[in-house]
Amino acid sequence: MTNHDTGSPFAPHTPSETAAMLAAVGVDSEEELFDIPEDVLFDGEFGITRQSEQSVIEETAELLGENDDLTEFLGRGHYDHYVPSWVDHIADRSEFLTSYTQYQPEIAQGFLQALFEYQSILVELTGLPVANCSMYDAATALGEAATLTSRVRAATGETVLVPELLDARRRDVVENYVSGTELNVESYPMDDGNADLTALERRMDEDVALLYAETPTVRGTIEEQLSELGRLAHAADALFCLGTDIVALALLEEPASVGADIVVGEAGSLGLPMSYGMGLGLFACRERFLRQVPGRLVGASNDATDRRAYTLTLQTREQHIRRERATSNICTNQAWVALRTAMCIASHGPDGLVELANDCVTGARELADGLDAIDGVTAPVHDRHHFREFIARVRDAPDVRKRLETRGFAVHAIDDHHLQVCTTETNADERDRLCTAMEEVV
Amino acid sequence: MRYDQARWTEDEDRYEPLLAEKRSTTVDVGGTESALPEDLTRESLTLPDLSEPELTRHYTRLSAMNYGIENGPFPLGSCTMKYNPSFTEDVAALPSASVHPDRSKASVQGTLELLYRLQEYLGRIGGMDAVTLQPPAGAAGEFTGILIAKAYHENNGNDRTEVIVPDSAHGTNFASAALAGYDVVSLPGGEDGRVDLDALTAAVGDDTAALMLTNPNTLGLFERDITEIADIVHDAGGLLYYDGANLNALLGRARPGDMGFDVMHYNVHKTFATPHGGGGPGAGPVGVTEELTEFLPEPRVRRTDEHGNGFELFTPERSIGRVHGYQGNWLVLLKAYAYIARLGDVGLRDASAKAVLNANYLASQIEYDVPFGPFHHEFVASATNDAADIAKRMLDYGVHPPTTKWPEAVEQALMTEPTEIENRRTLDQLAKAFNAVTAEDEAMIETAPQRTAARRIDQATAARTPRLSWQALDEHDEQ
Numbered sequence: 057m058t059n060h061d062t063g064s065p066f067a068p069h070t071p072s073e074t075a076a077m078l079a080a081v082g083v084d085s086e087e088e089l090f091d092i093p094e095d096v097l098f099d100g101e102f103g104i105t106r107q108s109e110q111s112v113i114e115e116t117a118e119l120l121g122e123n124d125d126l127t128e129f130l131g132r133g134h135y136d137h138y139v140p141s142w143v144d145h146i147a148d149r150s151e152f153l154t155s156y157t158q159y160q161p162e163i164a165q166g167f168l169q170a171l172f173e174y175q176s177i178l179v180e181l182t183g184l185p186v187a188n189c190s191m192y193d194a195a196t197a198l199g200e201a202a203t204l205t206s207r208v209r210a211a212t213g214e215t216v217l218v219p220e221l222l223d224a225r226r227r228d229v230v231e232n233y234v235s236g237t238e239l240n241v242e243s244y245p246m247d248d249g250n251a252d253l254t255a256l257e258r259r260m261d262e263d264v265a266l267l268y269a270e271t272p273t274v275r276g277t278i279e280e281q282l283s284e285l286g287r288l289a290h291a292a293d294a295l296f297c298l299g300t301d302i303v304a305l306a307l308l309e310e311p312a313s314v315g316a317d318i319v320v321g322e323a324g325s326l327g328l329p330m331s332y333g334m335g336l337g338l339f340a341c342r343e344r345f346l347r348q349v350p351g352r353l354v355g356a357s358n359d360a361t362d363r364r365a366y367t368l369t370l371q372t373r374e375q376h377i378r379r380e381r382a383t384s385n386i387c388t389n390q391a392w393v394a395l396r397t398a399m400c401i402a403s404h405g406p407d408g409l410v411e412l413a414n415d416c417v418t419g420a421r422e423l424a425d426g427l428d429a430i431d432g433v434t435a436p437v438h439d440r441h442h443f444r445e446f447i448a449r450v451r452d453a454p455d456v457r458k459r460l461e462t463r464g465f466a467v468h469a470i471d472d473h474h475l476q477v478c479t480t481e482t483n484a485d486e487r488d489r490l491c492t493a494m495e496e497v498v
Numbered sequence: 499m500r501y502d503q504a505r506w507t508e509d510e511d512r513y514e515p516l517l518a519e520k521r522s523t524t525v526d527v528g529g530t531e532s533a534l535p536e537d538l539t540r541e542s543l544t545l546p547d548l549s550e551p552e553l554t555r556h557y558t559r560l561s562a563m564n565y566g567i568e569n570g571p572f573p574l575g576s577c578t579m580k581y582n583p584s585f586t587e588d589v590a591a592l593p594s595a596s597v598h599p600d601r602s603k604a605s606v607q608g609t610l611e612l613l614y615r616l617q618e619y620l621g622r623i624g625g626m627d628a629v630t631l632q633p634p635a636g637a638a639g640e641f642t643g644i645l646i647a648k649a650y651h652e653n654n655g656n657d658r659t660e661v662i663v664p665d666s667a668h669g670t671n672f673a674s675a676a677l678a679g680y681d682v683v684s685l686p687g688g689e690d691g692r693v694d695l696d697a698l699t700a701a702v703g704d705d706t707a708a709l710m711l712t713n714p715n716t717l718g719l720f721e722r723d724i725t726e727i728a729d730i731v732h733d734a735g736g737l738l739y740y741d742g743a744n745l746n747a748l749l750g751r752a753r754p755g756d757m758g759f760d761v762m763h764y765n766v767h768k769t770f771a772t773p774h775g776g777g778g779p780g781a782g783p784v785g786v787t788e789e790l791t792e793f794l795p796e797p798r799v800r801r802t803d804e805h806g807n808g809f810e811l812f813t814p815e816r817s818i819g820r821v822h823g824y825q826g827n828w829l830v831l832l833k834a835y836a837y838i839a840r841l842g843d844v845g846l847r848d849a850s851a852k853a854v855l856n857a858n859y860l861a862s863q864i865e866y867d868v869p870f871g872p873f874h875h876e877f878v879a880s881a882t883n884d885a886a887d888i889a890k891r892m893l894d895y896g897v898h899p900p901t902t903k904w905p906e907a908v909e910q911a912l913m914t915e916p917t918e919i920e921n922r923r924t925l926d927q928l929a930k931a932f933n934a935v936t937a938e939d940e941a942m943i944e945t946a947p948q949r950t951a952a953r954r955i956d957q958a959t960a961a962r963t964p965r966l967s968w969q970a971l972d973e974h975d976e977q
Contacts, residue, residue: 083858363507387668
């Protein structure tokens with residue numbers, strides 16, 4: 057009998073096996089194996105009560121049951137799209153879920169091929185020739201784009217120029233990522249939700265190393281002047297980084313065609329359930345940055361029998377070889393999420409993905425129209441095309457948010473008078489009910 | 499033990515075709531059916547176009563060509579691959595676990611309480627006063643910890659420029675310190691495989707911001723002089739950073755906080771058995787002592803009042819800001835909570851005991867030079883042949899090989915970590931694989947592996963002519 061009651065439930069040792077192994081090692085007890093000086097030995101308790109598997113499931117279910125069951129109309133970078141059932145079942149196969157980084161490629165061909173396919177899908181969507189296996193999320197991907205810029209930038213530029221409406225959380229992450237470089241972060245003004253081209257043109261000079269723009273923006277508007285933004289960046293010898301979203305890529309202008317040198321963004325919105333902010337950062341760039349790309353890359357090669365095979369490649373960029381000269385410190389990434397995202401995209405196919413993206417535009421338009429018809433609500437506030445989300449003006453946004461919550465809906469109040477509302481296919485059936493509830497609370 | 503890994507091929511291709519090679523379609527994107535004017539859309543999109551059964555077969559075939567911990571032993575030193583119990587997946591799949599990060603605090607009290615409990619548990623396990631759960635990986639935890647140290651020094655008016663790292667440390671330590679803007683000073687190891695106190699004394703000074711240390715170190719050795727090491731670093735005004743990669747060996751027996759470490763990261767995907775899905779996601783919570791608490795990234799979780807009614811997110815007074823767009827890898831943290839609750843004090847302590855027993859037992863059963871000792875949960879064997887070749891041949895025996903050629907202090911290193919989940923019979927099989935391989939003739943070793951989904955892969959060509967997408971493959975094939 058193993059130590060199910062008195063030890064680790066996952067250690068298989070029987071008492072007699074333990075005794076035999078101790079004898080083979082030449083000690084009398086496990087304690088003798090611990091070479092820890094007396095003055096730092098811990099003899100206390102953590103006070104963590106051991107529970108049965110059933111008890112842990114029941115207890116966590118009970119705790120999580122305290123979360124209110126709300127229909128979420130929330131976005132701001134984290135989006136809910138339906139994940140096909142087969143994706144959960146197949147991605148949960150233990151050979152995927154319980155494997156490690158593919159340091160021995162011959163025995164890890166399955167995951168390597170899946171990641172190669174994920175990279176290829178990003179190449180297709182962005183039009184850029186190089187995509188990595190994943191970053192943690194959109195914010196850290198942008199941080200990595202900035203540090204890449206610090207390694208490849210033209211001699212003088214030291215400014216990363218970001219939209220003034222950039223989500224404060226994203227800006228915060230970028231500030232931390234560039235804190236070890238010469239770069240600093242400044243913002244440029246926006247005009248009705250999109251980049252203010254006139255102001256930006258005045259601001260651009262040789263001091264700018266990286267110009268960052270988003271589409272859709274944090275307020276859900278679709279940026280209409282991407283090519284001009286790209287031209288402005290390149291005219292100042294700066295890199296142009298475009299932040300976007302895996303679904304939007306299927307519909308909106310191809311990043312390569314508007315001059316993007318780097319594309320970052322969120323890809324976990326296809327593949328993950330709502331996960332309290334857990335994500336998948338996408339990262340793609342031009343060929344000339346290949347040896348400066350952060351994170352992992354899978355390449356195709358041949359095996360000894362001349363069959364096609366896949367392997368992690370260009371590892372001399374990575375931290376385990378180049379240490380402090382590595383392109384980034386990333387080691388563990390979001391590989392399994394990348395697998396799920398690739399599965400979801402394959403599940404949609406090209407027609408399905410474009411249709412999903414079109415629905416993100418029409419859904420936002422319909423819901424905005426529905427809310428706008430209510431006395432006391434103006435939506436959308438910005439006179440733009442929107443993707444999934446938009447801003448609605450009300451008299452007292454925090455109060456409306458709170459009262460909607462008591463009626464079972466979660467929306468975001470961005471300030472005293474503005475709500476942010478996001479819709480996808482997962483809450484499509486609830487749009488009318490949201491409008492009804494809104495009518496009651498404004 | 500012999501092993502044959504599944505391999506899928508199509509008659510004409512001799513490999514499982516890529517999604518795009520099976521079928522792909524180009525669709526027009528702009529035009530009358532588009533929800534947007536044409537100048538805002540792309541022209542066309544080409545993607546794989548397969549039915550659900552075709553996809554489930556494709557990915558099931560890929561899974562069969564992949565090795566995971568449920569296939570067999572995975573003694574990858576320093577990476578700690580151990581059993582990932584299924585019930586934690588059920589916990590993470592609870593519908594009420596699925597919430598948006600912008601939800602109001604009142605509506606996600608369950609989520610906040612679980613985060614709070616995990617913060618508390620990790621604090622007690624590490625002997626740390628406060629914990630942040632935000633960093634999404636171990637290296638992200640290192641970066642966070644070093645940013646906290648930097649903020650602490652700057653707040654004290656000290657402009658320190660150097661971080662000291664033993665040359666045997668994880669590569670991420672060097673990279674994280676450099677990313678934070680520090681000059682990295684490499685500390686050579688002593689003759690017994692541990693930190694050389696004289697070398698350390700010579701290395702520290704007014705410029706020292708921190709020493710990053712793994713204990714037990716990457717040779718599996720406990721740094722017995724840890725109290726002296728802490729004194730040397732602290733006397734110079736530096737902070738001591740603990741890399742949690744090897745915390746498995748210490749659970750319930752020693753705590754970084756008690757040893758004098760000021761800041762540490764935990765690898766929940768190592769110590770607390772959350773699955774590592776082919777390289778991630780993981781999570782790298784960071785623990786700090788009282789004097790560093792105010793610098794932790796936002797948001798943290800606390801009780802709303804002293805009566806313990808409710809939980810809320812808050813921003814510490816001198817927070818370094820954020821290292822992740824939201825609150826980190828929540829689903830991974832939830833699995834870690836479930837694992838810790840399942841084991842409790844006795845289980846965590848026993849996991850360490852058995853991990854250490856297994857490492858020492860396996861080290862005693864293999865016919866390799868295993869320098870230094872005694873070992874905590876891992877050891878580094880020295881191969882007489884090329885360690886990378888040995889590793890390839892071990893694949894044919896149905897085991898994942900150890901980490902190879904690192905740390906460099908040991909020639910032809912095979913860094914081995916069996917973990918607590920292996921029974922004696924499996925350890926004996928592992929030892930047999932180790933021992934059989936060295937006895938085989940060179941031709942056999944150099945042509946290994948024979949029985950895996952792919953034979954030896956030409957990695958030099960992969961790096962020399964990078965083909966990183968199926969689009970690049972087409973271009974290459976056309977040449």
